[in-house]
Amino acid sequence: MSAHSSIPDRLRRNGRPIDNQFSADERLYRRITAESLESDDTLTKMAVRFPTCSVNRAKYCEHPTDVLYPGFFHLGVASYTVGSIPPKLSLEQDHDHRRFLFSVQHVPCEDMYPHSHVTCDQEHVPKTIRSRFRVLLWEAGIRIDKLPQ
Amino acid sequence: MSEFEQLLANPDYIFNEWFQPYPEYESAVLRTEADSNTGDATWDSESDHTRDSQANTATEEREKRENALVDRVDALRKLEQDWDAEGGAAPAEAVVAIARTVLEMLFHLNLLPVDVVPSAEGGVGIVFKSGERYADIEFFNDGDIVVTMSKRDGRPLVFEVKEITPEEIERVRTFLNSRSA
Numbered sequence: 179m180s181a182h183s184s185i186p187d188r189l190r191r192n193g194r195p196i197d198n199q200f201s202a203d204e205r206l207y208r209r210i211t212a213e214s215l216e217s218d219d220t221l222t223k224m225a226v227r228f229p230t231c232s233v234n235r236a237k238y239c240e241h242p243t244d245v246l247y248p249g250f251f252h253l254g255v256a257s258y259t260v261g262s263i264p265p266k267l268s269l270e271q272d273h274d275h276r277r278f279l280f281s282v283q284h285v286p287c288e289d290m291y292p293h294s295h296v297t298c299d300q301e302h303v304p305k306t307i308r309s310r311f312r313v314l315l316w317e318a319g320i321r322i323d324k325l326p327q
Numbered sequence: 328m329s330e331f332e333q334l335l336a337n338p339d340y341i342f343n344e345w346f347q348p349y350p351e352y353e354s355a356v357l358r359t360e361a362d363s364n365t366g367d368a369t370w371d372s373e374s375d376h377t378r379d380s381q382a383n384t385a386t387e388e389r390e391k392r393e394n395a396l397v398d399r400v401d402a403l404r405k406l407e408q409d410w411d412a413e414g415g416a417a418p419a420e421a422v423v424a425i426a427r428t429v430l431e432m433l434f435h436l437n438l439l440p441v442d443v444v445p446s447a448e449g450g451v452g453i454v455f456k457s458g459e460r461y462a463d464i465e466f467f468n469d470g471d472i473v474v475t476m477s478k479r480d481g482r483p484l485v486f487e488v489k490e491i492t493p494e495e496i497e498r499v500r501t502f503l504n505s506r507s508a
Contacts, residue, residue, distance in 0.1 A: 209412045216442040216454065217399065223463065223475065224444045224452040227413055253412055306485045308448065309465065309473050313483045 185247045188240065191291045196284050197237070202261030205321075206233035206282065206294065207245040210254040212326040221256055221320050226312040229280060229298040238292035242323035247290070254326035262318035263296060267307050276300070278307055393434055399443045400427050406445055416449035419468040426451040426466050429491045436493060438500050457503040464491060464499070476502045 214225040234245040242255045260282055268277045279299040287293045298311075403426075406417040418426075426443060430453065433440060442454045450467040461477040472491065476499070477483040484502075488495055 211411050213406060213410050213445055214447070216444055217395070218441075222442075222444070222452075222454055222461070223477075224446050224454065224465070225411070227411070227415070227447040231413065250412060305448075305467065305471055305473050306487060309475050309485045310483055312448075313461075313475050313477050313485070314481065317477060317479045317481065317483070 183248055183251065185289050189238075189244055189247060189290055189292065191286050191288050194286070194291055196286060198284050200235070200237075200260045200282055200284075202259065204260045205236040205242075205257045206260060206296065207236065207239065207242045207255050207257045207323065208233045209245055209250055210256045210322070210326060212254075214256075215254075215326070219322070219325060221316070221322060223309070223313040223316040225256070226315050226320070228303070228308040228311060229296045231296050233282070233294050233296060234290070234292040235282075235284065235294045236292075244292065252327045255323040256320050257323050258315060258318065258320050262315055262320075264311055264314045267310055267314075269304065269307060278303060278311075280311065389439070392439055396430060396440065396443055397427070400430060400451070403443070403445055403451055410445060411447055413447070415445070415447055416468055418445055418449070418451045422451050422466045422468055422470075426453060429453065429464065429466075432491070432493070433496060436496050436500075438496055438503075455499060455503055460503050460505075462499050462502055464495075474499065 208227075208231065210221070210225065214221060216222060236242075236257075239245070242257060243251070245255055246253055263280050263282060265281075266277055266279050269275055280296065281299075282294055282296050285293055285295045400423060403418045403423050404420065408417050409415060410417055430440070430443065433453070438455070440453045441456045444452050444454060446452045446465055446467070448465070448467065450465060452466075453464045455462040459479050461475075461479065463475050465473045465475065467473070472488050473485060474488055474495065475483055475485045
């Protein structure tokens with residue numbers, strides 16, 4: 179496949195509606211670079227980005243590499259399931275017991291219908307919560323579907 | 328005999344027991360010296376040679392790993408913005424320098440990480456693994472430092488620290504070496 183490929187019609191929105199029904203085993207795909215990998219070609223929490231992060235949902239993809247359109251075919255693809263996302267995390271500090279909720283939302287683009295966001299319900303999130311989210315997602319299992327070139 | 332009593336009886340004890348930055352090498356050397364002092368009639372120069380050779384191999388292997396880790400840190404300086412194709416910030420020069428210093432401290436304290444990688448959150452992560460146990464020290468571009476320890480049981484321990492001290496490193500080592508649930 180060339181470095182730049184036109185986006186297949188099946189991936190375009192073409193007037194289709196937002197679909198926020200996600201099953202727990204639906205995979206979410208994201209791009210990865212060679213720099214994201216450890217020296218043994220594995221991923222750790224370090225490569226996990228805290229919400230908001232862009233992903234492609236499997237329900238409307240034929241292949242994990244659909245997330246590489248139109249010009250990212252030199253990159254790799256990693257994925258995790260919707261069920262891997264911790265639904266909520268709470269601060270456990272003396273005077274701060276805020277609770278943070280996480281979810282995945284279908285945010286289709288005109289030229290990428292499967293596009294979705296993993297999001298948090300709050301903007302200012304302490305680093306300890308961010309790190310817990312990232313390590314829990316990694317613990318639940320991140321699969322490398324394609325290594326970067 | 329208590330540790331204090333051993334110290335009184337033998338001042339070398341404190342060196343032998345507490346300051347062994349390279350245990351594979353040091354223990355091999357100490358064993359060789361002890362053997363040669365026994366006057367044992369079965370003293371075997373060939374097995375001594377084998378032990379020396381094993382100690383040298385362990386030291387060379389360790390130096391190779393340390394050099395590879397230093398190369399990984401230095402490579403972080405070449406990363407540009409959007410290095411992860413998701414708009415990721417390149418590690419700040421000051422943060423890379425701190426990670427390099429901490430790496431030297433880890434070498435000295437005989438705790439080798441498995442890797443040093445850029446953080447998707449902007450910064451540098453020093454990563455440790457031991458069996459199912461995972462730990463990292465993450466240096467953020469804004470100067471914050473977060474330590475994460477995971478037994479992959481859904482209950483990670485995450486805490487912020489002001490700086491990385493030998494005590495924090497011992498905490499990571501204890502976690503990685505612990506086999507209890």
